[in-house]
Amino acid sequence: MQKYVDRYGAERVWAAMVVTVFGGLALLAALFPHRVYVEFLWEYFWAPVVADANGWSCVAWAGGSVEPCSTAGPGAGPTATPGYTYVSYGGYIPTLLLLLTGFIFAIRRLDVDRYRAGFWGLFPFMLFGGALRTVEDANVAVRAETGEAALSLPWQALLISPFIYVVVAVIALVSLVVAIWLERRDYVPGYEYALAGIGTTLLALSLVVLARWASVGGYGFFPLLAITVLVVASAITAVVWLAIQRFAPELNRGTEYMGIAILWAHTIDGTANVIGLDWATAFGLPGNLNPKHPVNAAIQNIMARYLPESIATVTGDVWPFLLVKVAAAVFIIWVFNEEVFEESPRFTIMLMLTVVAVGLGPGTRDVLRATFGV
Template identity: 25%
Template sequence: MSTTFTRRIETVLPETGSREWWGLYLLGPMVLVGAALLAFPTLIYDRFVWQYLWGPVVADAAGQPVTHAGIRAARGYNPVNTLIYIGAVGYSLPGLRAYLEHLNIPFDARLAYGFAPIIVAGGAMRALEDIGLLGEYAVLFITPSIYFVVTAVTVIVLGVGAVTRDRGVLLIPTLVGTVGTIWAVGAISWALLYGTTTSVPLRLWVPAATVGIAFGVTALYYWSAEIVDVANLRHPLLLLAVFGQMWDAAQNLIGVTFLGYSPKLVVTNLVYQATGFSGSTFILKLLVTLGIVWYLADAKGELNWTWWWLMTFFIGAIGLPMGVRGSLRMMLGV
């Protein structure tokens, strides 16, 4: 059953998946941004797009702050691009929903776990960019460009998967998982190969520790959920969400406590700077994750199944690539 909010939006917009809906969905934001740029080019581009969105991407590729029209942009996350990226993820959900429904792909745990290797591959590619191995293609694998690359690969593989399924060759989760696994293994192997050719000691204990902590917390969550006896807390998608977020939390914990790193995300870095406690970001992520999965477990029977699936999946999908990226960077001393 759809929520009241969802029903109200759907009554205003064209029918989901129709040509009119796709036209509004894809062209609407571009028209609005284009009109704003034409009306206020200096304010919108120089003071907003460049300073907070595109400038940090260029600075990341250059490895140092860059300047345009006298405006300095620094690499990394800032409050503006963080909120924009979160909003972009939310905006992508209706499109993903419509695309999967058009291909008649069921929203189930097999699909979510099939997607996971592609997300891991995205995190590994981001780490390769950090290391400096991607050369002129580096700009494609910096946030937010990498989101478009991973999304494009996923969309293409899903389309091919729909064809193979209809011909009785491969199930879609199998194809998506296979492509993602090959990509992820290739990217991680490249990082390992690079690590063996440098003078910096290869810290293999780092990914072992971060993955081990994530698995341990997820196992403890699974066991505790049985004791609490709340329906749906042990759903496979919620387990993936917990593991993804805890992998990110674990790489923050290891990096800050033992290797002198600082959290990259704005909120977690603010918490760390305010408390001075290396475990603060881990505790914050643990508490927030538990609160979210508790809500999702409780709301499973009330929310529309598709929206519940999408929200739950993206909780894990946000954490997984961060955990991979941080683990590989610290393993190589970058």
């Protein structure tokens, strides 16, 4: 691989990989439509999006007509439910790495420096991504209530995972270009301020749309749930961070205060899952949320099977997911040591932003969809 990079350049090698991977998939789908497209691409990647967009708990291929499982009948072919699977994870992670690499090349061409400042400038976009995803949930709720919605497929898919990650990343890149332009013409003292301002504005606009649509299709407003998640997650983050500072300060010498953002992002996700899946009804919601990811679904199923009911009624059965999220965040902080930052600061910051996004994005969505009743 290195000889090709030396001969043709890293960007050309990356472009060739993108064309080979996606062009190869398209060719295989054309040659073997049922085996490759229906039983792989549709079942694991597109069908969950279709189910989510229509508010269906299950979708069936049904000879290509695509129907809810409840009406498709037996022998309808592959089926899928909203959310991720281990197979889709196996496809999304390499794709995410390819996308991440492409953005690194773009940032290199922009000649961006002060990467740590850029991290904080991009932080509001992580919240914006979660809020924008919840706007799509509200869109589904409006359709269920009125029979009409502002967005429908295929445009609706742009606000559903995993496509929304690409959408938010492109918006963030465009915002970064604008912010750097403003800095280099002395309109702002630093590009990170303009970048954070753009991200915060987008977050506010998405919350306005969410509130408006939720007032039509939602089943109530539950701010106490959001307050509880924020307070509990922030308290856990503070305790764990102070413990690191006191007993293992070498862990955060690389990430420094960015480690707090990583820890808080994943603690928000873990806390939102625990409260949403086990205790949503205690805040007035008509029912608890359903797990959207295979990891928290597996933990919930295992705990429901082996945890005595007398204990589960007191503690719930999703709390180990919060422990897993906190442990994973601490591990990530440890991995991003000083040597990693010295060897490749640009790539390291991009990886950290990705880590924050995959925690704070779903966590923000879980909090907001429960808070606005969508």
